[in-house]
Amino acid sequence: MKKLSLLTIGILLCLTSFAQQALWGGTPIVSPEVHDDYTVTFRFKAPNADTVQITGDFLPTEKIKTPMGLFDGPGKAYLKKDANGIWTYTSESLKPELYGYSFIVDGLKSTDPNNAFLIRDVATVTNIFLVGGGPGGLYKVNDVPHGTVARRWYDSPGLNMKRRLTIYTPPGYESSTQEYPVLYLLHGAGGDEEAWMALGRLSQIMDNLIAEGKAKPMIVVMPNGNVTQEAAPGEGIRGFYKPQFMEPKTMSGSYIGTFMDIINFVEKNYKVKANKENRAIAGLSMGGFHSLHISRYFPNTFDYVGLFSPAIMPNANVQSKVFDNFDSTLKAQMDNGYKLYWIGIGKSDFLYKAVADYRAELDKMGMKYTYVETDGGHIWKNWRIYISDFAPLLFK
Amino acid sequence: MKKLSLLTIGILLCLTSFAQQALWGGTPIVSPEVHDDYTVTFRFKAPNADTVQITGDFLPTEKIKTPMGLFDGPGKAYLKKDANGIWTYTSESLKPELYGYSFIVDGLKSTDPNNAFLIRDVATVTNIFLVGGGPGGLYKVNDVPHGTVARRWYDSPGLNMKRRLTIYTPPGYESSTQEYPVLYLLHGAGGDEEAWMALGRLSQIMDNLIAEGKAKPMIVVMPNGNVTQEAAPGEGIRGFYKPQFMEPKTMSGSYIGTFMDIINFVEKNYKVKANKENRAIAGLSMGGFHSLHISRYFPNTFDYVGLFSPAIMPNANVQSKVFDNFDSTLKAQMDNGYKLYWIGIGKSDFLYKAVADYRAELDKMGMKYTYVETDGGHIWKNWRIYISDFAPLLFK
Numbered sequence: 057m058k059k060l061s062l063l064t065i066g067i068l069l070c071l072t073s074f075a076q077q078a079l080w081g082g083t084p085i086v087s088p089e090v091h092d093d094y095t096v097t098f099r100f101k102a103p104n105a106d107t108v109q110i111t112g113d114f115l116p117t118e119k120i121k122t123p124m125g126l127f128d129g130p131g132k133a134y135l136k137k138d139a140n141g142i143w144t145y146t147s148e149s150l151k152p153e154l155y156g157y158s159f160i161v162d163g164l165k166s167t168d169p170n171n172a173f174l175i176r177d178v179a180t181v182t183n184i185f186l187v188g189g190g191p192g193g194l195y196k197v198n199d200v201p202h203g204t205v206a207r208r209w210y211d212s213p214g215l216n217m218k219r220r221l222t223i224y225t226p227p228g229y230e231s232s233t234q235e236y237p238v239l240y241l242l243h244g245a246g247g248d249e250e251a252w253m254a255l256g257r258l259s260q261i262m263d264n265l266i267a268e269g270k271a272k273p274m275i276v277v278m279p280n281g282n283v284t285q286e287a288a289p290g291e292g293i294r295g296f297y298k299p300q301f302m303e304p305k306t307m308s309g310s311y312i313g314t315f316m317d318i319i320n321f322v323e324k325n326y327k328v329k330a331n332k333e334n335r336a337i338a339g340l341s342m343g344g345f346h347s348l349h350i351s352r353y354f355p356n357t358f359d360y361v362g363l364f365s366p367a368i369m370p371n372a373n374v375q376s377k378v379f380d381n382f383d384s385t386l387k388a389q390m391d392n393g394y395k396l397y398w399i400g401i402g403k404s405d406f407l408y409k410a411v412a413d414y415r416a417e418l419d420k421m422g423m424k425y426t427y428v429e430t431d432g433g434h435i436w437k438n439w440r441i442y443i444s445d446f447a448p449l450l451f452k
Numbered sequence: 453m454k455k456l457s458l459l460t461i462g463i464l465l466c467l468t469s470f471a472q473q474a475l476w477g478g479t480p481i482v483s484p485e486v487h488d489d490y491t492v493t494f495r496f497k498a499p500n501a502d503t504v505q506i507t508g509d510f511l512p513t514e515k516i517k518t519p520m521g522l523f524d525g526p527g528k529a530y531l532k533k534d535a536n537g538i539w540t541y542t543s544e545s546l547k548p549e550l551y552g553y554s555f556i557v558d559g560l561k562s563t564d565p566n567n568a569f570l571i572r573d574v575a576t577v578t579n580i581f582l583v584g585g586g587p588g589g590l591y592k593v594n595d596v597p598h599g600t601v602a603r604r605w606y607d608s609p610g611l612n613m614k615r616r617l618t619i620y621t622p623p624g625y626e627s628s629t630q631e632y633p634v635l636y637l638l639h640g641a642g643g644d645e646e647a648w649m650a651l652g653r654l655s656q657i658m659d660n661l662i663a664e665g666k667a668k669p670m671i672v673v674m675p676n677g678n679v680t681q682e683a684a685p686g687e688g689i690r691g692f693y694k695p696q697f698m699e700p701k702t703m704s705g706s707y708i709g710t711f712m713d714i715i716n717f718v719e720k721n722y723k724v725k726a727n728k729e730n731r732a733i734a735g736l737s738m739g740g741f742h743s744l745h746i747s748r749y750f751p752n753t754f755d756y757v758g759l760f761s762p763a764i765m766p767n768a769n770v771q772s773k774v775f776d777n778f779d780s781t782l783k784a785q786m787d788n789g790y791k792l793y794w795i796g797i798g799k800s801d802f803l804y805k806a807v808a809d810y811r812a813e814l815d816k817m818g819m820k821y822t823y824v825e826t827d828g829g830h831i832w833k834n835w836r837i838y839i840s841d842f843a844p845l846l847f848k
Contacts, residue, residue, distance in 0.1 A: 167563045173692045206602035296569045
């Protein structure tokens with residue numbers, strides 16, 4: 057055992073009742089270990105287990121059977137056990153990216169007890185790791201000036217609620233006398249005001265793009281788009297509860313109709329350029345739906361709109377007041393002019409056809425847009441790419 | 453299966469590759485479930501497991517065998533399996549508190565896959581739950597005005613580093629023209645600038661105390677006390693790595709000697725009353741050590757000092773320049789005057805005797821202090837109590 061002072065031992069014993077395994081449990085296990093060649097070794101101690109598998113988005117996808125048919129799911133691989141009861145698996149060389157994984161021990165999903173980094177997606181918590189370098193370097197904390205990330209509450213008279221949002225202010229904001237442009241950045245149907253920070257690596261991407269001179273210093277406002285939820289699960293008065301996918305009424309129009317509460321709050325409380333040329337709105341999936349409709353509800357408000365894998369309705373089966381005057385407000389938005397209407401989608405996204413149909417509508421009415429198609433589907437990997445490509449185009 | 457629109461299914465399938473179990477895995481399991489009588493039911497699905505236990509700080513302690521002898525550790529209890537392969541355990545009625553727990557499945561520690569709330573303590577991630585009401589109501593998010601919590605970076609010329617800190621500004625701070633007092637609140641040897649927020653429930657406690665009129669609106673600055681670490685693990689340029697207990701050099705004096713970097717940053721960048729009457733410093737364990745020594749290094753700087761289960765050296769075996777001029781600087785601090793020197797410790801804390809010895813020294817030199825003794829040991833439960841008791845005494 058490593059030599060430790062009595063003080064240290066005492067503190068360790070008492071302070072961290074759950075953290076003692078490292079000390080008393082023998083050799084500390086490192087997992088995951090990202091090697092220089094970007095292969096990654098995973099380790100899991102389970103002397104009595106019969107099988108240990110790993111599943112994650114770094115493995116080739118597998119078809120999974122569901123009541124709705126066969127769908128692509130994350131792949132699996134088997135770990136091998138050594139004489140000490142430690143199971144290991146080493147991946148192929150991986151592309152720079154943020155990845156998620158879990159172990160499956162004798163059929164039961166398990167987090168990696170040696171990896172302290174996890175991200176919640178709806179109700180599921182998954183270990184993550186980051187393969188660095190190359191384009192993935194944007195997702196790392198680098199030795200560059202860092203913006204400030206604040207969790208702050210605002211009043212929404214429209215929803216009659218105090219609500220929580222996350223706000224990124226760029227390096228130097230606090231001591232600057234200048235005013236900044238603002239990007240409103242919206243989450244999807246499983247998310248909340250934490251999603252772009254945790255899964256989207258927003259503050260790292262913005263710090264790095266600004267440091268490289270690729271993006272203008274800007275404020276990024278990440279509100280909570282679920283109208284029945286004042287804050288992310290665990291952060292509001294409901295306390296700790298099991299998060300669900302898609303809160304009620306979130307696509308009913310009330311968020312869109314009350315979005316000015318957020319803009320008013322930001323423009324009253326921050327050093328911003330409060331005009332169309334300096335406002336952008338973007339969002340992923342449901343947040344793309346919100347961005348599309350908010351930008352046409354208030355058709356002279358945003359010069360920059362980003363639709364990332366957007367959920368675009370209506371279709372014949374959906375009735376909602378959100379879609380009232382769709383054509384006329386979209387035409388007003390077009391006629392008022394804008395700098396950028398950006399659409400990105402993955403080739404295997406289940407929304408691909410809906411987006412293609414929407415583009416055909418835009419073409420027919422002569423509404424200009426920038427269109428980007430990437431590999432893959434409806435996944436965070438694409439949304440990190442989209443924000444990294446979109447932010448440099450803003451406010452120029 | 454619950455009826456879902458195709459859009460919802462599509463998003464769900466693709467958006468959250470790890471979150472599909474809830475949909476396809478049958479009845480959603482709720483765990484933990486806190487009942488009205490404050491008993492708590494835990495559930496874990498494992499049809500093929502032979503034993504499932506739970507361990508946590510809500511169970512009576514058990515003696516655990518270590519190379520250093522027998523020590524108190526968290527207790528264990530067995531879950532029982534039903535016909536569907538779901539294991540359950542219901543606790544006794546618990547006192548209002550934040551608790552942590554893990555499952556042990558056939559001997560392997562496991563997180564609870566149905567509980568999305570976890571807290572990291574050093575390298576270990578543990579599920580948590582909150583039993584509300586009574587004094588524990590201070591730890592909940594209540595329907596009161598909320599302060600803002602920002603993660604921000606500052607320059608430390610003394611340590612030649614950009615460093616990250618967490619700062620709580622009280623409700624109304626941003627739009628106010630008044631100046632505020634400041635509490636500097638320090639973490640222990642396993643912690644960082646996230647510890648008081650996650651394990652300490654600091655923002656909830658301050659919001660609630662201020663709303664009840666029990667504490668004055670104040671700024672709370674939670675810096676990182678590990679001098680070789682610019683930011684919490686995962687938040688700095690080292691990226692994701694396995695956190696360790698007690699970073700090197702953290703009690704060597706360099707943090708204490710450079711603490712003015714933090715005060716200067718705060719007083720330059722925030723609306724603060726920059727005088728002794730409006731500065732407080734407090735910390736737990738190693739943070740108590742830091743608070744003790746910083747307040748005497750700069751003996752005319754703080755009118756309020758809080759030592760929560762403080763690690764108080766020196767003893768005969770420890771040599772460090774931190775202890776140079778201990779007596780004379782402490783006497784200078786006493787002679788300069790102060791409003792409150794507050795010491796709190798648990799009766800079974802392993803530091804109890806060291807604190808008693810230190811109190812005897814204070815008595816001998818005639819240095820006044822307030823002393824609070826609680827049940828229990830060197831645990832977060834006590835530190836949440838201490839900050840809840842200490843904050844109302846400040847700046848009055």
